[in-house]
Amino acid sequence: MPDLLLEFFSEEIPARMQARAAEDLKKMVTDRLVAAGLVYEGAKAFATPRRLTLSVHGVPVRQPDIKDERKGPKVGAPEQAIAGFLRAAGLTSIDQAKVQADKKGDFYVAVIEKAGKPAIDVIAEMMPEVVRSFPWPKSMRWGAASAKPGALTWVRPLHSIIATFGPETEDPEIVKFAIEGVAVGNETCGHRFMAPGAFTVRRFDDYVDALEKAKVVLDASRRMDIIRADAKNLAFAQGYELVEDEGLLAEVAGLVEWPVTLMGSFDKAFLDIPGEVIRATIRTNQKCFVLRDPQTAKLVNKFILVANIEASDHGKAIVAGNERVIRARLSDAKFFYDTDLKTRLEDRLPKFEQIVFHEKLGTQAERIARITALAGQLAPLVGADVAKAERAAQLCKADLLTEVVGEFPELQGLMGKYYAEAQGEDEAVAHASEDHYKPKGPDDMVPADPVSIAVALADKIDTLVGFWAIDEKPTGSKDPYALRRAALGVIRIILDNQLRLKLLNIVATHYGVMAGLVPAIHALATKKKKDVDARVKPGHDGVGGELLSFFADRLKVQLREQGARHDLVDAVFALEGQDDLLMIVRRVEALGKFLDTDDGKNLLAGVKRASNILRIEEKKEVTIYAGGPNRDLYKLPEEETLADEINRAKIATKRAIENEDFEGAMGHLARLRPFVDAFFDKVTVNADDKALRENRLKLLNEIREATRAVADFSKIEG
């Protein structure tokens, strides 16, 4: 079966867009092929800085024929109706229609047979739309054609298109379609400098070979492999190790068609600058790799660059040029670093009064004051020294105003740590600058030092409380302030460090801080929720609970990912006033273990049975069977025994829970099982005597209540 080859040859496509564009091209073309009934065998897409290529193999030669029947009017219908039918069906005479009978009589039926078109024509028809509706993140017009409305747009000027179609055994044909100003055919060009000439191609195989000869490696993953292997070899040959960087590798592979890896060096004196700054300078600005000494793991004064050309002097001039640029960049970085060291972090703080954190949440200075207050309050709860936690909170954002962080925002926190160390801060205080941002993602470490914990929690809780207060909560996929990540961070810090915190209290107190520290600017009423200012206190009613349920949702996601049953999480959260995350998790764990035992399963069955009966009866009678049963009304020994056992279990579970011994509590409940079973065996709940019936229902409620000490069993599945 024939193959399709497409190549879009343009001016340089931004590296970050290439991979996505290749996939988009594949999807756009293959979706249309399938929709046209052309089911293909396989498709591969590629991108280089100057071309997007798609190879589809095993495309049928033509579309299948389509047979369509159209029902018309009754035989003997008025002439107008028949004429209309003929027109709609494309027939010239009614003799061309078939007559079919159904229960109402005879009808005309037009059989419209559409012969499948040759695939090459189908492709030719769909190509202009593929080109015109290509989903580039940003596209542009160019040249004389751009004077007219509706001009072609592409990511950068598009110069030519290869479109060939045909079986392996023959010369493929050129797919004929027209795009204004763009040549469509079987011709492309090689490397911009080393093989700029045009050449013709037939199909994918010879196309790839011809490109290779013209110094173009079509496949980005191959370019990455070449760069990775060459860079490692160059490093190894000199006794160094490449600091691998997949993101940079992908970007660099998108900047070259013919990767040539070279090594350069810089003055050893620059190694006084922190390694991260050197790496950021060389990576961000120059898109080069850094190397380290495998023994010490410290950076060495070498870098790897990837050029796009085999230069006539074997890269001497290129290396020299890059070395000069890197020298200038590192001089700048060193200057920034040295300048930063001259100002103490606390002396930078007044500037934050001029910087707005968020229109409704005040300035950065106000935010830092809130974080400091909260960190001070949290410190004793997490085992941190109050003074250190406050100091750390005060300084933790100061590096945002340094030159190095201004240049490389990704070094925020880390630079704060270096500068704090340099000015002789306590080690825990210095580390909090870096660690209070953690965890930055699911794979990031959680801070473990108490001072960092206090500041990290304060930072995240202030963010959450603030945005909740102004009603800027995440919705659907939109979470511009990364509030989900902040909540998950709080959860992980609490759980990993086994912290005992009453979140509801903390959140409520912080609302007070938010309203108190910062005077309200907008005197807004609470009419429209969107207009609630964080600093207007009446607007905050109930927000604490909402925020807590947000934590609950994040915790559920987290626990589910760790394999916990979501119904167990729900069963624990259904209890009132659960805001101690660590205890919630312990309860869930204990509950899970308990339900794995036979006693647990049977008790659950008994409790469910009791709950179901209660639910049905309570619904029927529109009442709730609460309150203790009357001892005098017990008729059978099973009733009395169960009541006694429940009372005993209640007291024992309560004590166990007070001691946070959830497994023990479950054990006490488990002992109820035979009595519950016996009760259901011997006792008829729906007795004819109304008082007796009510009393038994109340006893059932007691079963339910007793288990509520550990979880809401009605939420548990199974």
Next chain:
Amino acid sequence: MADAELLAAGRPQAHNLDPARSFQGLILALQQYWASWGCVILQPYDMEVGAGTFHPATTLRALGPKPWNAAYVQPSRRPKDGRYGENPNRLQHYYQFQIILKPSPPDLQELYLGSLRAVGVDPMLHDIRFVEDDWESPTLGAWGLGWECWCDGMEVSQFTYFQQVAGFECAPVAGELTYGLERLAMYVQGVDRVYDLNFNGLDGDKKVTYGDVFLQAEREYSKHNFEVADTAMLFEQFKMAEAACQKYLAAGWQDGKREVHLMALPAYDQCIKASHVFNLLDARGVISVTERQSYILRVRELAKACGEAWLATEGGGR
């Protein structure tokens, strides 16, 4: 001709103009190259601007349907970039070489590479790369797509296909090339400090460096821009320029109808003026973050109105 002999050590030498030896040689080579392709070689605009793009030959001529190909050097003032002559790369006054080609020719990249060859950069020896860089000027209400052009890891030019200028769609699109002349010269001369650039291509005591020409000015203007520039006067000047621009724009509409405009260029001068005054105020640190945005918007409003007026002139292709 005694003086001339003294300067040129005997007689004029062609190699004094080698772009790899002299700053002025580089400028002349670029002018020569683009002139040979038919560009109009203009002289710098006689007002203070932040970039070559502000020259009416780019901002205004990029609008409208008329073809336009021009090249010129434009001294560019960036008051905030002053470093008292102490930084090897940063200047508050530097030269841009600006090309504007409308409509953008199909082989613009090749033309650009030809200009690099013309100044002695051999693409077979050096690593020339087009690295994504989208251009936007909030003050001019303009944006375009293109690249920064790298030579061995050094950014030597900006390459932009203008999509919108002064809030108007470019129809047709113009291609804009901007060479940072000092940076390119430092590259071809192999110099690490801008003040060490050879300006006139001579040697020994006949050599004039970039520092000889501009170091004094960098020191003085840095002091002026950061410490002394009269902010009360500048605030006043901003208001005056803004008001004058609006006044000329209003007065320029023929017969009071918004069809034909007769004074787009004088009005645009006031827009340029406002922009530069704003840059000076910004350097003096007297504009807060929130005010900053509103000043930028005010200049943009002027630029947009000037663009609209230009499109209603004969020169603008009405």
